Amino acid sequence: xxxxxxxxxxxxxxxxxxxxxxxxxxxxxxxxxxxxxxxxxxxxxxxxxxxxxxxxxxxxxxxxxxxxxxxxxxxxxxxxxxxxxxxxxxxxxxxxxxxxxxxxxxxxxxxxxxxxxxxxxxxxxxxxxxxxxxxxxxxxxxxxxxxxxxxxxxxxxxxxxxxxxxxxxxxxxxxxxxxxxxxxxxxxxxxxxxxxxxxxxxxxxxxxxxxxxxxxxxxxxxxxxxxxxxxxxxxxxxxxxxxxxxxxxxxxxxxxxxxxxxxxxxxxxxxxxxxxxxxxxxxxxxxxxxxxxxxxxxxxxxxxxxxxxxxxxxxxxxxxxxxxxxxxxxxxxxxxxxxxxxxxxxxxxxxxxxxxxxxxxx
Numbered sequence: 383x384x385x386x387x388x389x390x391x392x393x394x395x396x397x398x399x400x401x402x403x404x405x406x407x408x409x410x411x412x413x414x415x416x417x418x419x420x421x422x423x424x425x426x427x428x429x430x431x432x433x434x435x436x437x438x439x440x441x442x443x444x445x446x447x448x449x450x451x452x453x454x455x456x457x458x459x460x461x462x463x464x465x466x467x468x469x470x471x472x473x474x475x476x477x478x479x480x481x482x483x484x485x486x487x488x489x490x491x492x493x494x495x496x497x498x499x500x501x502x503x504x505x506x507x508x509x510x511x512x513x514x515x516x517x518x519x520x521x522x523x524x525x526x527x528x529x530x531x532x533x534x535x536x537x538x539x540x541x542x543x544x545x546x547x548x549x550x551x552x553x554x555x556x557x558x559x560x561x562x563x564x565x566x567x568x569x570x571x572x573x574x575x576x577x578x579x580x581x582x583x584x585x586x587x588x589x590x591x592x593x594x595x596x597x598x599x600x601x602x603x604x605x606x607x608x609x610x611x612x613x614x615x616x617x618x619x620x621x622x623x624x625x626x627x628x629x630x631x632x633x634x635x636x637x638x639x640x641x642x643x644x645x646x647x648x649x650x651x652x653x654x655x656x657x658x659x660x661x662x663x664x665x666x667x668x669x670x671x672x673x674x675x676x677x678x679x680x681x682x683x684x685x686x687x688x689x690x691x692x693x694x695x696x697x698x699x700x701x702x703x704x705x706x707x708x709x710x711x712x713x714x715x716x717x718x719x720x721x722x723x724x725x726x727x728x729x730x731x732x733x734x735x736x737x738x739x740x741x742x743x744x
Contacts, residue, residue, distance in 0.1 A: 400427035400467075401604045402451070402572055407464035409443075409450050416677040420446040422628040424464075425707075426719060428621075430571060433598065433605040434719070435619035435636075437612060437651065441673050443628040444608045448574045451606075452491055453481035468572065487517040489572040490565035494580055496557035500549040506560045507533070507545030514567045532563035536593060555586035559593065566597060573598075574606045579614060591618050612655050616640060621719040624648050627674045627684035630707060634721035641741075644710060644723045644732040647685045649740045683726060691735065695726045 409421040421443040428434045436444045449455055451466055456478040466473040468488060473481060493499040501509060510532060511525035520528075526545065533541035536559040549557055558578060565573060575594065579587035591614065598605055607618055615622055615636065622639045624632040624647065632645040643649055650669035671688035674680055680687050686700040707724045725732065 399429060401430045401469060402606075403427040403465070403467040404447075404451070405465040405467075407447065407450060407466065408462065409446050409455065410461040412459055412461065413677070418676045419628050419679055420676055421450065422679070424623075424625070424628075424630050426623050426630070426633060428604045428606065430604045431598070431602050432621065432718070433595075433607055433619045435615040435622045436606060436608045436625060437610060437615055437622060438625035439610060439673050441676065442625040443676075444625055445576055446628075447625075448491065448576055448606065448608055451572075451574065452485055452489060453478065456481060483517075486513055486570070487568045488570055489574070490568070490570040492558070492561050492565050492573065492575040492578045494577040496554070496561040497549060499561060500557060502549055505546050505548055506552065507547075510560070510564045510567055513564050517568050528567060529563070532567050533560065535597070536560070536563045536566075537589075538563075555582055555589065558582065558586075558590055562590075562593065562597070566601065566603075569601055571603060572606070573603045574608070576608045577610075578607070579609075579611075587614070588617075594618065612640075612651060623719070624651070627679055628676055629684055629724070630722075631685065631724045632722065633707075633719045634712075635718050638712060638721040642710075642712060642721070642733075643736060643740070644721075644729065645685075645725050646689045646691045646727075649736070650688075652744055653740070683724070691727060694728075694731055694735070699726050 404427070405425050407421055407424045411418040411420060424443070424447060426434065436447065438444055450462060451473065453473060453476065455462060462474055464474060468484065471484070500506065507526065507529050510529040511522070514520070514525050514528050530541045530545055533544060538544050538556055538559055552560060579590050582590065594605065595618065607614065609615060619636055621635050622633065623630055624639070624645065626647050632639065632643065632648050639648060640652070643652060647669070653667050654669060656666060669688055670690065674684060674687065682699070682701040682703055683689070683705050686692060689700065692700045703726070705724045705726050707722045710721045710723055710729055712721045723732070
């Protein structure tokens with residue numbers, strides 16, 4: 383894993399106005415054992431033309447966040463509060479019918495497993511045309527033409543013939559390309575990709591990421607990339623939200639996270655990734671312990687049961703007081719996500735630990 387410093391003083395589109403703004407989002411699920419706080423006070427924003435990575439271990443709240451944006455919790459027992467603004471429309475207060483009208487048209491999603499997301503009884507082309515006709519008053523012929531154009535755009539050979547193939551006749555990489563074609567057929571302004579490359583081999587992963595970048599340049603979409611792979615983040619993203627235990631523990635540009643990370647959990651993620659550009663003689667160091675129960679979230683800092691840097695904080699502050707997400711001295715960089723950290727360790731001490739202990743080992 384390696385990431386080169388890049389010039390990100392402004393968004394790729396040149397527009398610093400946020401298209402999607404999430405403010406204090408909370409998604410709680412009542413169960414017989416208690417309240418599952420899947421997302422607990424999350425805030426971030428993204429402009430068109432930008433790519434935002436949401437990273438964290440399984441169970442950190444990444445996918446629940448994306449489902450809340452798309453309104454997929456509507457009709458469930460989920461308790462949702464906060465605000466989700468898509469342009470000038472607030473999504474949390476919308477009815478299920480209203481948000482269904484936006485889904486696929488203004489915002490779309492690429493799911494992790496295209497084989498289970500595509501219907502096995504219908505051809506790939508029929509599924510793409512159906513997604514197109516839901517939001518556009520066109521006939522079957524025009525919809526077919528549009529679907530063939532999209533299959534060609536995402537790099538599927540002989541798109542006119544493959545239009546009539548079923549999902550099982552596509553390879554894993556081609557199914558993912560078909561899912562991207564379906565997601566983009568209505569030119570959505572927001573695209574959410576939930577682990578889009580997890581089940582693919584590394585060469586196909588690179589092709590899919592490059593395809594998403596090319597399509598973003600063409601459609602000027604805002605992209606949210608949900609992943610646990612920091613190598614994918616380094617390759618594809620402009621800014622990053624690091625989630626742990628349903629909370630945001632660090633935000634910043636890609637340069638902030640890879641070159642000036644200040645949260646011990648982020649240090650753990652970076653330290654557990656292999657480097658291919660240098661000779662590494664020591665074993666990778668996993669983060670000790672297990673992710674927390676979202677029913678019984680630890681008091682104080684949510685990461686404190688696994689943090690090995692608590693001796694840098696006086697007393698039992700880490701176990702008693704919940705740290706605020708505060709701006710670092712680096713602040714904001716060109717309208718992208720500000721560098722914010724949720725940690726009781728003083729910033730000067732975090733900088734010293736990063737410079738002397740963490741950075742030299744990565």
